[in-house]
Amino acid sequence: MTLTLAVYGKGGIGKSTTSCNISTALAKRGKKVLQIGCDPKHDSTFTLTGFLIPTIIDTLQEKDFHYEDIWPEDVIYKGYAGVDCVEAGGPPAGAGCGGYVVGETVKLLKELNAFDEYDVILFDVLGDVVCGGFAAPLNYADYCLIVTDNGFDALFAAKRIAASVREKARTHSLRLAGLIGNRTSKRDLIDKYIEAVPMPVLEILPLIEDIRVSRVKGKTLFEMAESDPSLNYVCDYYLNIADQILSQPEGVVPKDAQDRDLFSLLSDFYLNPTQPASQTKELDLMMV
Amino acid sequence: MKLAYWMYAGPAHIGTLRIASSFKNVHAIMHAPLGDDYFNVMRSMLEREQNFTPVTTSVVDRQVLSRGSQEKVVDNIVRKDGEETPDLIVLTPTCTSSILQEDLANFVDRAQMDAHCDVLLADVNHYRYNELQAGDRTLKQIVEFYIKKARKQGNLATEKTAKPSVNLIGFTTLGFHNQHDCTELKRLMADLGIEVNLILPEKATVDQLAKIPQAWFNLCPYREIGLMTAEYLQEEFAQPYVDITPMGVVETARCIRKMQQVLNQQGFDVNYEDFIQQQTRHVSQAAWFSRSIDCQNLTGKKAVVFGDNTHAAAMTKILAREMGIHVVLAGTYCKYDADWFRAEVSEYCDEVLISEDNGAIADAIARIEPAAIFGTQMERHVGKRLDIPCGVIAAPIHIQNFPLGYKPFLGYEGTNQIADLVYNSFTLGMEDHLLEIFGGHDTKEVITKGISSDSDLGWHSTAQAELNKVPGFVRGKVKRNTEKFARERGLSEITLEVMYAAKEAVGA
Numbered sequence: 001m002t003l004t005l006a007v008y009g010k011g012g013i014g015k016s017t018t019s020c021n022i023s024t025a026l027a028k029r030g031k032k033v034l035q036i037g038c039d040p041k042h043d044s045t046f047t048l049t050g051f052l053i054p055t056i057i058d059t060l061q062e063k064d065f066h067y068e069d070i071w072p073e074d075v076i077y078k079g080y081a082g083v084d085c086v087e088a089g090g091p092p093a094g095a096g097c098g099g100y101v102v103g104e105t106v107k108l109l110k111e112l113n114a115f116d117e118y119d120v121i122l123f124d125v126l127g128d129v130v131c132g133g134f135a136a137p138l139n140y141a142d143y144c145l146i147v148t149d150n151g152f153d154a155l156f157a158a159k160r161i162a163a164s165v166r167e168k169a170r171t172h173s174l175r176l177a178g179l180i181g182n183r184t185s186k187r188d189l190i191d192k193y194i195e196a197v198p199m200p201v202l203e204i205l206p207l208i209e210d211i212r213v214s215r216v217k218g219k220t221l222f223e224m225a226e227s228d229p230s231l232n233y234v235c236d237y238y239l240n241i242a243d244q245i246l247s248q249p250e251g252v253v254p255k256d257a258q259d260r261d262l263f264s265l266l267s268d269f270y271l272n273p274t275q276p277a278s279q280t281k282e283l284d285l286m287m288v
Numbered sequence: 289m290k291l292a293y294w295m296y297a298g299p300a301h302i303g304t305l306r307i308a309s310s311f312k313n314v315h316a317i318m319h320a321p322l323g324d325d326y327f328n329v330m331r332s333m334l335e336r337e338q339n340f341t342p343v344t345t346s347v348v349d350r351q352v353l354s355r356g357s358q359e360k361v362v363d364n365i366v367r368k369d370g371e372e373t374p375d376l377i378v379l380t381p382t383c384t385s386s387i388l389q390e391d392l393a394n395f396v397d398r399a400q401m402d403a404h405c406d407v408l409l410a411d412v413n414h415y416r417y418n419e420l421q422a423g424d425r426t427l428k429q430i431v432e433f434y435i436k437k438a439r440k441q442g443n444l445a446t447e448k449t450a451k452p453s454v455n456l457i458g459f460t461t462l463g464f465h466n467q468h469d470c471t472e473l474k475r476l477m478a479d480l481g482i483e484v485n486l487i488l489p490e491k492a493t494v495d496q497l498a499k500i501p502q503a504w505f506n507l508c509p510y511r512e513i514g515l516m517t518a519e520y521l522q523e524e525f526a527q528p529y530v531d532i533t534p535m536g537v538v539e540t541a542r543c544i545r546k547m548q549q550v551l552n553q554q555g556f557d558v559n560y561e562d563f564i565q566q567q568t569r570h571v572s573q574a575a576w577f578s579r580s581i582d583c584q585n586l587t588g589k590k591a592v593v594f595g596d597n598t599h600a601a602a603m604t605k606i607l608a609r610e611m612g613i614h615v616v617l618a619g620t621y622c623k624y625d626a627d628w629f630r631a632e633v634s635e636y637c638d639e640v641l642i643s644e645d646n647g648a649i650a651d652a653i654a655r656i657e658p659a660a661i662f663g664t665q666m667e668r669h670v671g672k673r674l675d676i677p678c679g680v681i682a683a684p685i686h687i688q689n690f691p692l693g694y695k696p697f698l699g700y701e702g703t704n705q706i707a708d709l710v711y712n713s714f715t716l717g718m719e720d721h722l723l724e725i726f727g728g729h730d731t732k733e734v735i736t737k738g739i740s741s742d743s744d745l746g747w748h749s750t751a752q753a754e755l756n757k758v759p760g761f762v763r764g765k766v767k768r769n770t771e772k773f774a775r776e777r778g779l780s781e782i783t784l785e786v787m788y789a790a791k792e793a794v795g796a
Binding site: 033092 | 351352353354356357358387389390391457604715
């Protein structure tokens with residue numbers, strides 16, 4: 001059975017980098033993986049392929065929207081570690097409908113029977129669930145993963161994504177697998193958040209310069225570690241996430257939290273800091 | 289079949305398109321997905337015109353969705369400019385395409401560089417306004433655009449005409465009996481010695497709009513479309529306007545007196561009293577007819593009125609004041625202008641209903657059981673189901689509202705037409721008995737459905753047979769009362785016993 005994942009999170013939080021490394025980690029565990037970039041700026045799979053692959057929309061345009069003329073090899077490109085890559089693409093901002101493109105991409109891949117051939121399919125979706133189209137991956141996903149950091153904005157965005165998971169979970173077998181803390185050296189606010197809205201934390205990655213560099217180089221950490229074994233410890237973070245997902249955890253349907261309550265909860269944290277005790281605990285964690 | 293959704297006024301783009309295609313040599317382009325373009329079908333089906341409806345759809349298809357419109361809309365505007373050489377192209381989105389939030393103003397600016405005609409984007413919020421409001425706005429927008437343009441070019445005709453003159457504002461394509469109303473008002477103006485300077489927007493060209501200010505005043509017979517334009521013109525040129533709907537003998541007279549006042553104020557000495565007397569007594573048949581023995585039958589009969597503001601308000605006044613009919617309920621679907629309606633009709637009816645919910649109106653009719661309904665095509669359907677006659681007095685329109693014969697609702701001929709409509713709508717004294725005696729056309733099976741289509745009541749065959757024995761003209765009433773009785777007591781089936789018990793309860 002294909003395991004389908006959808007990765008969401010605030011813009012610029014590192015979804016694509018994280019997705020590419022998780023895909024690679026899953027491939028390293030012997031799984032056949034397809035990563036689908038669902039962002040009109042179509043750079044989700046760059047880290048895997050090392051170049052900007054043509055998008056589904058480019059291909060459709062080229063074939064004048066004759067779906068019957070499109071073959072899987074026209075849109076699926078091989079990336080590092082055998083991870084297959086697809087980019088949905090989309091219109092420039094202010095024109096057309098990006099959500100439509102995401103929905104169409106999923107439909108097209110389904111028609112091509114592309115979904116049946118993989119052990120894991122990972123959707124990397126843009127910033128936030130803004131309309132039905134960008135929520136479309138949730139219709140197919142078994143698990144939603146949210147990438148966040150220890151900041152107010154990312155956690156508030158996570159809340160909104162959790163709300164749409166909750167909505168979709170009514171009719172789909174969708175669960176929230178958990179949060180991935182990226183560039184997170186301190187997790188006090190994350191803790192505060194999951195206290196209010198209970199959900200698992202899959203992994204906390206500290207701020208690692210090499211991850212940023214890998215993105216620019218168009219290489220996953222795994223590829224960089226081939227020549228620089230000192231980076232293996234970073235790969236372990238992603239392998240850990242992959243292992244957790246492959247164990248098919250129960251996941252959660254996030255509970256409903258009022259925007260306003262959460263907003264004041266999170267902003268309170270900044271405005272009335274009162275936990276000097278937890279500070280040392282967080283420091284310990286950073287040492288790990 | 290159950291009606292899933294019904295709206296009395298269409299979406300905003302229909303209003304814009306009605307205005308654009310009312311003008312002569314104006315083309316409209318819709319930025320719309322397939323299916324939103326039914327305006328063309330509707331108009332060519334209803335308005336009996338030779339020419340094609342000047343509306344083109346720039347289709348929002350999958351290319352547009354996935355890549356944006358790019359050059360498409362601009363190309364379509366420029367192409368239609370070349371093919372049709374219109375004076376003006378109006379671009380409008382629809383509700384669906386406005387979700388895309390594409391920058392249509394930018395397309396218009398770009399198209400304007402290549403097109404020879406003027407290009408305008410209809411400035412309407414599609415999720416805030418309905419057809420009528422959008423029509424009112426678009427007309428004002430076009431008028432304002434050409435007034436400003438003429439002013440810039442220095443060819444604005446600000447000098448008043450030598451003889452008193454009027455602009456008739458608000459006549460549109462697909463308007464309820466608008467063509468006939470327009471003809472009637474032109475005749476009325478001729479009788480009053482007032483020149484018709486311009487008629488807007490029907491059959492006007494945009495070049496003529498520079499002539500608007502030379503009229504002595506504007507007349508807006510319809511509350512829904514034209515008023516914004518008149519208000520703008522009053523502000524801009526201190527050009528007065530009359531907004532009394534000349535419908536019915538009393539209101540037509542009031543409208544004429546108001547016009548007289550407006551002309552007198554501008555130094556033109558005229559007195560229309562004799563004309564009003566002459567028309568009321570001799571030309572309009574309505575005044576004497578409503579006092580005749582024929583009409584005595586109607587006195588005190590109950591009626592329900594529902595429609596747009598203009599027609600529902602005017603009709604309520606006519607029924608109550610001119611025909612002695614008891615208007616139990618007067619209602620409008622123009623929720624955005626409810627205060628005006630309430631103020632107009634409150635003293636002429638028992639109840640006012642402001643609603644866009646056809647179910648609420650149907651239920652009110654079922655509850656009131658009037659002798660006749662004066663409503664829209666929807667109320668006509670309701671009336672059919674309840675066996676209550678209905679005269680159609682307002683849009684939503686139907687092919688029946690585009691009669692080949694001359695049937696105005698405004699002016700003195702309008703009073704005759706309305707008197708006929710009212711009189712003929714009611715089931716007359718002997719009619720039902722004759723049908724019964726001669727076994728006339730009343731061959732239809734008794735309908736077991738009530739007004740709500742999911743009626744849960746079943747009629748036992750013996751009760752059904754008994755119901756069939758009831759004379760046709762009261763059968764509907766007996767059926768309704770029995771069902772009401774059964775529903776109140778939570779009975780799911782109507783047997784003979786239930787029927788008799790219901791009869792006892794009513795005391796008949």
